[in-house]
Amino acid sequence: MPAEAGQKADCACSYGMKLSWDINDPQMPQEPAHFDRFCEWPDGYVRFIYRGDEKKAQRHLSGWAMRNTNNHNGHILKKSCLGVVVCARGCALPDGSRLQLRPAICDKARMKQQKKACPNCHAALELIPCRGHSGYPVTNFWRLDGNAIFFQAKGVHDHPRPESKSETEARRSAIKRQMASFYQPQKKRIREPEAGENQDDSGHFDHIHPLENPEEFDIIPDPGFPVPGQPCFSFPNSDAYKATCDLATFQGDIVPPFQKYPNPRIYCPGYANSSLYPALYKDSNNIPNDTDWLHLNALQYDVNSYSSFERSCDFTSKQHGWKPALGKPGLGERTDHGQFQAVATRPYFNPEPPCRYLTTPPPGPPALQTVITTTTKVSYQAYPPPALKYCDTVREVKSLLGCNYASENTQLSIYPEALDLPATVATAASPTGSLPLKIPGDCRAIRHTLPFPQESVPSRVDGAETWDVCPSGLGSTTGYSDRDSPFLSYDNEDF
DNA sequence: GCGTGCGGGTAAA
């Protein structure tokens, strides 16, 4: 374990974070001596430098459902997170996990996707928008410069991980294969006398009732919170697989009778009157009025990934007192800690971790003007490099995290400079060094590492946007998929 | 059909 932890610790401090640069810089680090391993699930204010021949980096891949965002900058590709699609009821799957689908990137496809029913409870699906960056979606920036691909993420995903792209693609391809192979015998049976007993649609479901839990076939079982004993599914019976596949596929085309529910308050009782509902919640007035809903989802959020840190350090978070928040919608704590904008605008998750350390919540929309989130026609200005390196104090936090490495096969990149709460003014990360870069909610939101008993306030370094908790590299890329193995299943392609 | 990248355009702050 020590060796493993050490390896992860080495990866934790990405090379990109060691160097001081910002995606908006007019001049990027030239010919980096090292490159980072590709991180499929970047989270937090992280930066990576990938090799120019890194295929995944070239494709700007991400486990998160990122869509292209026009920043009117041809040199820097900006992508924003779409969030995750979940069951509106927050139904629990047999394994205790939650439905966490990957939002379709295409707007049209996404709208279509949201009209589908939960494969588990047939309730409506809901898109949980990402609000991890001061109330706005987490943004990722890609920039090709020389022989390196620079990546910078801004924001902390405040939602569970969706199904990764690779998983989605694998599942879709599997579905196609299975569909092709399944319908052949199906047609044969229809022609056979004994097969004509029930061939209509309703009968179809009756046939496959034992498998009417297609949630097993399209589930992200809590990516950051592996359920012991059921990391993946085993289906010795391939026929059952096929049947379920078809079922799920058909279900996906069924418009549920209760496609939407009429009570938006269920999303966030504390912010029911908020006019800051995400744009993607244009139809948020159709939310299931299910008293369990909020609890379930709050629980899900706590259990899953209410932040990158929990995702990577979930066990640690419990060990250090976050678990009591489980199941608590957090209204009281919201009151105690104020309304964190990023959370207040998105009522889905328990905002406790991000809020816990907020002191003066913004009464209204976040001070976005002080947060550089895009690269729109950036007016470049030279700025002095930071005096300190990012990882100077990493060791300290690493020690804090030492107890949680076993929690997940992901790596942690902790950049404690951002843990410095008072240091909400950063200069290094800003392309304009002379311009104080205030990091309002988003920076504070990631200070959820502070509950550690060994809590210490690392000396401020620089670059408030450099705090990083990233299940990066092989840990997330391989371990996550392998662990969860949701794509091993067969499910509705529409999901 | 969908993902992806690009770019025009608009609204809000």
Place this chain on the structure above:
DNA sequence: TTTACCCGCACGC
């Protein structure tokens, strides 16, 4: 001016 976001288009798989 900055930023987010909508939309359409083209291209590739």
